[in-house]
Amino acid sequence: MKRAFLSFLMVAMVLVTDHAVQAQLTTRPYRIYAITFRGKTDVERGFEDYFAARRIPVVITYRDLNRDNSRMPGFIEEIRRTKPDLVYTWGTSVTLGVVGTYDQVDPTQNITDIPVVFTLVAAPVLAKIVRDLKNPGRNVTGVYHVAPTETQIRAMASYRPFKSLGILYTPTEQNSVVVVEEVREVSRRLGFSVVAKPLRLDANKKVTAEGAPEMVKELKTQNNVDWLYLPPDSFLGTIAQKSIIPAAMSVGLPAFASTEQLMETGALTGLVSRYHSIGQFTAYKAEQILVNRVPPSKIPVETLTRFALQVRMDVAEMLKLPPPLPMFNYAELIVPKPEDRIQNSLAAIAAETAKGATAQK
């Protein structure tokens, strides 16, 4: 089994570009042990690109968890054996698997003596990876990827000013509940109203999509909200494309996405972190540890200072809400291929539900 892991892709990047680097090259490259969650993504490409651009010699050993937590002990064992200079972890589960929560560290199961940089963790404090973003305090630092709630709200307002904001969220997902609380807090400062509706739970206390489209429509017709905000919510992500977005489009309610995945479901606009940039930023943190010798416990956990504002031009056209002129300077305007246009996907979904309905009959 272990053999299989070891046969995984191994990437060694050694760049020789000019004489200035020659001296540096005589020292051995830094060894980084990277664990991904679902294979390589753009984050890893950004991570590698940064070292290349800065001409820092690194050898990165990639291992993929492939959503299977049983593989973790093997990785830990390998880290102990090979003693890399740095461990890179992708996502909350991988990170927790390697370093544990700050209140329950088990030196036999967690890595404590090798610096760890994590990336793409949505809420490092909530996940108990660090106590304080500014001052991690343990041998761990990293980058989170969700734009601060207030930044998102302001981005929404700069697209179209609003008085009232509607939110749909999963009450059993702590992450979403926290974000909704944050939105309420921002609303008190900036002066707008918030209508937040939790999705229904079934008899087993499991969240269900039942009634979600009706709730969306009510937000517009009864509560008169100007925007529908889609928080970073896993369950919401799975039902957005099929039921939330069509409902919103049918009543002309623009949706704002908080993550790239939600953006892909057909929201009008959203503030997302570019995975490539996140990877570069993670590499920057790694540089601080490896080259500048700053202990991870003193390196703050941060997110990007600039996010990509994406706009779906086909959705804007259908809603008759063109982006404001200044946005053409900085927004990423997405024009999907004709077959992916919102009109077509809505029609397809409508046809599918109609089919489903007749089939049930």
Next chain:
Amino acid sequence: MGTIRVRFIIVALVVSFFAVGMAAFLNYFKYKSTISSIVRSRVLVIGRNIENSVQASLSVGMQFMEIGTMNALLARERAADRLIQGIDVFDHTGQVIYSTERARVGEKVPNAWTDAAARSKTTEWGTEGADEYVAGISLKNNFDLTVGYLALRYSSEEVERAAKAAGREILLASIFSFLGIALVAPLALIVVIRRFERDLRALEAAASRLEDRGEATMTAGSAFDSAIGNLRSSLRDANSSLDDLRARLDSAG
């Protein structure tokens, strides 16, 4: 009576020279800085256009060193304003990565540029060379790390020409107003000086008659009346005492 009058007039001339000179100096430099900032901000408008494109490329994951369309973009933007002589993009070591002139790629920019960029507290910076000025923008990536610098080189001729023309006119205006003051000030001062001189003359006249025994024939209204009165009475007092002594001596035979 001449010396004091001349001295006062010299003071007036020196002070007016200072004031008019400073005013001319201030106006000239204000003019120069205004016109430079107008021209610089015009150049920077084009710089911002380039910055936006770079930012867009970076944000979709392109490497700063590998933006393929960059040289074409620079050439296009350079054509937008005849003032701009060339546009360079260089990295933190000062090495040119992209340029409107192929030959400059790989060259080092002058240290003054990297210094100016490093010193600036905002993303904008600028330096003034001998025959060309540079307006620059520091290019930052998505986590505020400066990845490179954009430098727009533009002709100093425009600013220099305007400054020279304005400088000449301001200088002329200052010389004329100084000459004007040189004519008017002595006349105006004489009014005050006359009064002063009259006081002094009265004083001198009074002093010349200090030993006259007669009653005071002072020109009234001088500021020194009481002082002169004092002097006269002390002198009279002393003299009358001496007279008394004389009389006693005489009476003693």
Next chain:
Amino acid sequence: MLEKNYLWRIYWRLAGVIMVCVVVALAVVSYFSHHVFDQELVPETEQKAATVAASVRALVLKATSYGIDFSQLYGVEQTFAEVFEENPEFAYMAVTNTDGNVLYTRGTEPIGARTYFRNAVVLQMAHETTEISNSARVGQQYIVSVPINDNGKPLGILHVGIDAAFVDHVLLEVLLDVVVVLVVSLFFTLELLNFMAGARLASGLGEFARQVDRMRSGDFTATARVRANDEIGRLLRRIDSAIDHLNVRYEFLAGELQDKLRTAVGARREALKPAQHAFEALSKRFRFGAAPEGADLDEMNLNRIRAPLFAFILAEELTRSFLPSYVNQLLVNIPGISPQVVIGLPIMLFMLIVALGQPYLGSWSERVGRRRAMLVGAIMATVGFAGTALAYNLYDLILWRSLCALGYAMVFVAAQGYVLDRTGQQNRAQGFALFIGAIMVATVCGPSIGGILADNIGFRASFGVSALMALVSILAINRLPAIEAKIAVTKPTRGPRMREIMALLVNRRFMTLTGLAAMPAKIILTGVCFYLVPLYIVSIGNTSAMAGRMLMVYAVMMVLIVPLSASLSDATMRRDRYVSVGLIISGLSGLLLLLSESFLVLFGVVFLLGLGQALSIAAQSALVAEHCQEEIRIYGNDAVYGVYRLLERLGNALGPLIASLLVIVWGYQGAFIAISALVLFCGIAFTVATHGSDWQPAPVPQ
């Protein structure tokens, strides 16, 4: 003295006339400048407007390329607003369609704009596909127009309006500096009047007044002095001749009386008795003969110190408003020391050298001669300024500044000695008023002009101006009388001994005065005025000229209030109350920054600081004599005042250090507030400490 006031009235009148002339001349220069600005700035701004318009057009065309209808654009006004923010001289922007109807607009629309937009010639532009722009005067604006044309398809026209009054705004910014120039000119005028004509007039009139007083008291002794050949000289000669006549008469009568007394016997001697009595009475009432040598005080030469001192101090004061910024530019990273402290280092070192050097330089200047000491000091400072102007980095800058400091201390001490040598008990205060006056006028003129210079010709060239000014002072010092006036009674001054310093350091009364009043006052002065203000002003994006104006406010407060409080504290209120009130006002000054961060508040800060310092400064040193009589009896006047001055000047050196440490911890505003709070605390502590009965004013010793 009537005559002195009379002279000042004349000065003020002359200064008034000169000022009126200067204001007229400045108005003329401004008028012509306006003309020039109009002529040259407008076309340049139109070019810029065309470039900005092209950039906005590119954005509009980008939007339409995404299929958004030209008339359905959203947020165009927002784009306009952003343009206005970057370019305050633009007052109006509009987009019209090809018929000239306004689609999007923001700002103040000039009268006649709508007609202009529909003008056929203007509308024709929309069909242009090349890079063109058109400009015309419409109402109160210059309108720059560019076509919006999508690859041959005319969409409309974009207009940018430039406010024609923007040139006025540019000149208005100069106006503030021009006002500073006016204030400085006024002080220059008074100083120059005093230098060019006044020294002679003042001493002449003073001599006249003393003569009047002497004669009134019956002193008719003749002075064998050479009178100048001017109005006052002639007047004095008349008086001299009148006195000579009296003396001749007296001599003659006295001789005759003596003769007669010698020859007379018996009845004739009796007959001479009344004459003899009269002569004795006369001799009692009046004094005749030659005046005792040396009794005359050299007032004219005393006055001559003022010009060189002014020029020299001005050279140093010029650098006040921009020195920290200059250091900032030359900054070298010194490991282990924060850059904030490093910036304060040259100022600190300067003050330290002045503080420690003064006691020893005093006796040195006495040995080598005041004039020579001043010359050496001024030459050193000139070299120092020139070196500072050419400094390579922080290290040699510190060396050059130390040279300046040494020169400064030498000139200061020697000039002080020069005044001491030429004044007696009765006119010493007047002599020091002259000394302080020259310094104060220099503090008014220096920082403001220095700031203006630094902004326009750069830090290095401004230090060059300082070097030039120091050079001028060398020439002026050179003209001082080469003969040293020595007053026999003065024993050589000496620096305080370590034993005395230690003894006084633990003395409660002495330290209450020094530690709670004198030192904090100096700390806040150098910490705030020389360090924080110049750096903070520049850090919030303002100029060195603004820092100079701030320092001028402080100096003007000093000039106005110090003479007032000096005369008041002698008369109306206990001196220690003045010190308390002054300290507390100074201490409240920085707390103003709690209210707002605006730099206008900073004006309030320096205003209050100046007021507070001015109130307490005169009373402080007088308090030492008043309350430390016991100590003065034990250690001597020189030692007590020596230690007092030394500690006070150490406060000067501590100011920038404390301020820089505070900046590291709390930032600029925090430092302002903390340093003020410190002084406020000292002020309150001083008030409490001096409340007791042993601080009641001592009976005036008769």
